[in-house]
Structures are given as structure tokens and as C-alpha cells.
Amino acid sequence: MNYEQLQFNLNAYKETGEILDAAKFLIHQFDLDDDNFAGFGFRDELEKNSILLTANGELGELQHVMIPKNLFDFDLTLVLNMLAHEMLHVRQKSPRMMILDKNEREWQAYYEMLFHTNFPQIPTLSDYYLKFFGEKALLYYSRMGEGSELQLKYAEQKLEVEKLLEDLINKEK
Template identity: 85%
Template sequence: MNYDQLKFNIDAYRQTGEILAAAQFLVHQFNLDDENFAGFGFRDELKKNSILLTANGEIGELQEVMIPRNLFDFDLDLVLNMLAHEMLHVRQKSPKMMILDKNEREWQAYYEMLFHTNFPQIPELSDYYKNFFGEKALIYYGRMGEGSALQLKYAEQKLDVEKLLQEIKNKTT
């Protein structure tokens, strides 16, 4: 399905108020589903220009991804990346993976948004969002603890993120 058809289908879901079905449609279309995924639910909207999704559930149990009703008021590439971020959390919290450290989970999910190593079918973000999410990734990297085993585990990926951020900065100067 091409991008225009995809947007057409999402708009049709929006017009009939089927926001949860639209999100499920994208999970299916982009092969993001996981056996640890319980489905979607609604969360409160933050602001008109702000978006937050969460994967809710205890580690080792099924996860429900909570989305705002205004999810599809945002750029579709951003929405797809946010869904991929949360669907990675669904996997991370599964009995198979059980990644206990929140900083590690967030690092992996933000790295995914930048480099699409788990979900290569997800479209690339604009440089603005790459910069924003790259900075968020580095915050979680820092929270792992200076010189910790986790920081050492992700040291190469940190260099990838820093290089990407520098490339974006060089484009704007």
C-alpha cells in the first residue's frame, strides 16, 4: 500500500471516530504486532501540539499501548515512529526479553526511532525529530550511570547517535 492510500485509510478511520482501529491498522500494515501486545486503549491528551504514547503493563505480562484520541492530528511519519517505539517496549517487557532497566528500554526505543534496526519498514523522521529524539536517547544513556555495564554495552550506539546529531547540526550551520 502506498503512502497516499495509507493516509486515505487513516483519514477514513478518523472521520468515523475509529482511532483505536486506525492504530491497529497501522500495526498490521507495518508488521509491528507482537504476541505480548494486548491492544490499544485511550490515554488523556496532553496539549494540541504534544503527543505521548505509553506501553502499560507489568514486565512479563501483556502490554496495552495507550494512545491519545488526537493521535492522527500529527504527522503520520511521527505517529509511525511513536508506535514503533511503544511496540518495541511491548517486546522488551515480554516474558522472552524482560528488560528490567527503564533506561535501557528507553535507550533502545529512541535508538530505534533514529536507526530502525528492528523495524526497517518505518519511515525516517525529519531532522527536527531526529535531533529531538537523539537528545532524549542521550539523556537515558546518561541515566544508566557513568561507566556502568549498560553504558559500556551501548557505547558504540552512543557514538552513532552523537555522529547523527553532529551531522544534523552541520546541515543547519
């Protein structure tokens, strides 16, 4: 299905107020579903220009992804990357993966948004969002603790993120 068809279908869902069904449609279209996914629910909207999704549930239990009702007012590429981020959290909190450290979970999810290693079918973000989410990734990396085992585990990936950010800065010049 091409971008125009996707957007047409999403607009139809949006017009009839079927936002949760639209989100389900996208995770099926982009093969993001997981056995540990319990479904979507609504969360409060932050503000008109801001978007926040969360994966809610205890570690080792089924996860609900909470989305704002205005999710589809945002750019489709951004929405797909945000959904992929949360669906990775769904996997990370499953009994088979069980990543206990929140900083590690966030690092992996932001890294995914930059490089799409788990979900290669997700489109690449604009340079603006690559920079924004790259900086978020580095924030969570720093929270792992200076010289910690986790930082050592992800040291090579950190270099990739820093290189991406450097390239984006040089591109702006």
C-alpha cells in the first residue's frame, strides 16, 4: 500500500472517530504487532503541537499502548516512528525479553527511531526529528551511569548516534 492509500484510509478512520482502529490498522500494515501487545487506549493530549505515546503495563505482563486522540493530526512518518518506539517497548517488557532498566529500554527505542534495526519497514524521519531523537537517545545513554556496564554494552551504537548528529549538523552548514 502506498503513502496516498495509507493516508486515505487513515483520514477515513479519523473522520468517523475510529482513532484506535486507525492505530491498529497501522501496526498491522507495518508489521509492528507483538504477542505481548494488549491493545490501544487513549491518553490525555498534551497540547496541539506535542505528541506523547506510552506503553503501559507491568514488566512481564501484556502492554497497552496509550495514544492521544489527535495522533493522526501529526505527520504520518512521525506517527509511524512513535508507534514503532512504543511497540519496541511492548517487546522489551515481554517475558521473553524483559529489559529491566528504563534507560536501556529508552536508549534502544530511540536508537530504533534513528536506524530502524528492528523495524526496517518504518520510514526515515526528517533531519529535524533525527536530531531531536538522537539527542534524546544520548540523554538516556548518559543516565545509564558513566562507565557503567550498560554504557559499555552500547558504546559502539553511541558512536553511530554521535556520527549521525555530526553529519546532520554539517549538513545544516
